């Protein structure tokens with residue numbers, strides 16, 4: 001809770017500096033979609049994570065549910081079509097909250113025995129004769145009141161303008177709180193039918209395409225059909241008195257429908273706020289390949305939960321802030337089309353979604369927003385010295401969806417990989433990953449992404465993942481510049497780490513050197529402390545900035561400039577009508593420049609002390625004197641009062 005409080009206060013501070021916005025309702029940092037209400041989670045997840053192996057693969061699902069948002073109970077059936085992949089003798093196992101009553105189970109249309117008892121455990125006997133490798137169906141008829149106290153809610157209800165709304169939110173382990181099935185992250189159903197019967201006032205929003213809507217006897221039946229593989233936690237339904245409207249994105253010259261189900265009282269505001277969605281679909285399609293579910297739709301359904309949830313083809317939205325619209329859409333590529341094969345890699349989902357929302361500022365907004373996003377992200381990530389992006393403890397939902405680590409630090413890992421690889425290689429590797437037939441519409445983990453990045457990059461990236469994904473903290477750099485004369489320097493980089501888990505962050509470090517007569521940024525491949533480089537900026541350096549364009553997770557950087565080569569003594573400084581330089585030798589060249597590096601004519605006399613300049617006529621400001629003696633250039637700044 002404390003972390004959240006710190007984070008949101010950063011946003012409030014920033015909002016005071018926002019200039020005229022170019023897009024409606026931009027709130028930096030608002031894209032963390034699952035940071036609310038998460039304390040509700042119980043210890044129940046351990047059952048699913050440590051469960052015995054499954055002996056069947058799901059092929060399709062057919063929900064037929066009675067949902068009246070004004071009452072607590074839901075009822076109906078879920079038919080699971082599957083292929084038996086193991087021994088039929090013990091039957092098959094499903095998970096369903098023991099808050100429900102199972103009325104009957106049909107296997108291949110025949111009534112079979114079942115046992116439903118503690119810890120979500122539903123055991124179903126198979127009829128004689130079903131063999132391993134065969135297709136079969138199991139249809140569970142059930143009714144009851146969904147538990148309201150698990151995960152991010154699993155099932156939620158509220159009143160809006162006095163009208164009840166019902167929704168589901170199964171991530172990460174909550175399917176069993178509203179439907180009987182195989183609650184396994186890594187078994188996608190190839191298709192889903194969602195048939196929902198509700199009082200006529202209401203309509204249901206769900207995955208895929210609305211293939212039928214019928215009102216009879218005061219009951220409205222909505223039939224949604226989704227024909228892409230879908231992980232169980234991405235199947236969802238929401239029911240209330242929705243009003244709808246559509247927008248259209250153009251991807252590869254073809255229209256993609258963006259279908260919105262919103263509360264009537266929010267419709268006009270939502271129309272304004274979601275208008276940016278088409279542009280975002282087109283942007284992400286350009287960088288990451290066409291929207292993955294283009295043959296069906298993308299959409300939003302409003303719900304009463306504080307954040308957002310990337311249900312496949314129909315994100316559920318508690319609010320229509322810009323970043324959360326971008327974030328949930330981004331999940332359709334990262335999370336939905338390719339799903340995690342373990343929650344330990346949840347950084348892949350939330351890191352990509354957060355980063356894509358960030359990079360949308362880079363491409364769709366004026367130049368203010370992208371640097372602000374990076375500043376916010378880096379400040380937030382470095383607000384504490386440790387914490388891993390990788391999440392070994394999947395039983396702790398707070399840790400799984402930690403906004404600083406799983407969202408923002410993960411997003412900046414991707415940003416740093418882009419810096420290391422270059423834009424072209426980074427985006428190509430992402431597209432290769434998304435299009436990999438072994439992964440697309442299936443599952444992946446960190447190793448899969450890493451392999452695709454390395455293939456395009458041409459070399460191993462373990463050093464990066466070891467330090468940044470599994471290690472903790474961030475580096476701070478010190479740059480020491482020692483002048484050699486002739487505007488040459490030795491730059492020495494040293495690094496300290498905020499956390500002892502990483503002994504050294506090997507990184508390409510951009511460093512900007514600035515002076516009155518020049519400005520240049522160089523990249524140092526920093527692999528050990530005390531490493532030095534001879535640099536020739538061609539001007540006198542007066543300031544140094546580490547990571548000027550914010551590619552890295554770093555803070556607390558410093559620099560030092562040592563210039564003992566300065567053979568000239570200049571006074572008075574600040575100067576009034578005259579300025580003297582003491583010299584032992586007569587210079588071959590003398591020049592005076594303003595802060596923009598423009599040469600200015602100046603009167604001077606050379607005497608036995610050195611040079612005396614007449615600067616009476618100079619405007620007030622900072623100037624730079626450059627002299628060359630025996631082929632060696634040196635210089636100094638002064639201020640004219």
Ligand SMILES: [Zn+2]
Pocket residue numbers: 033034327331349350353
């Ligand atoms: Zn997310």
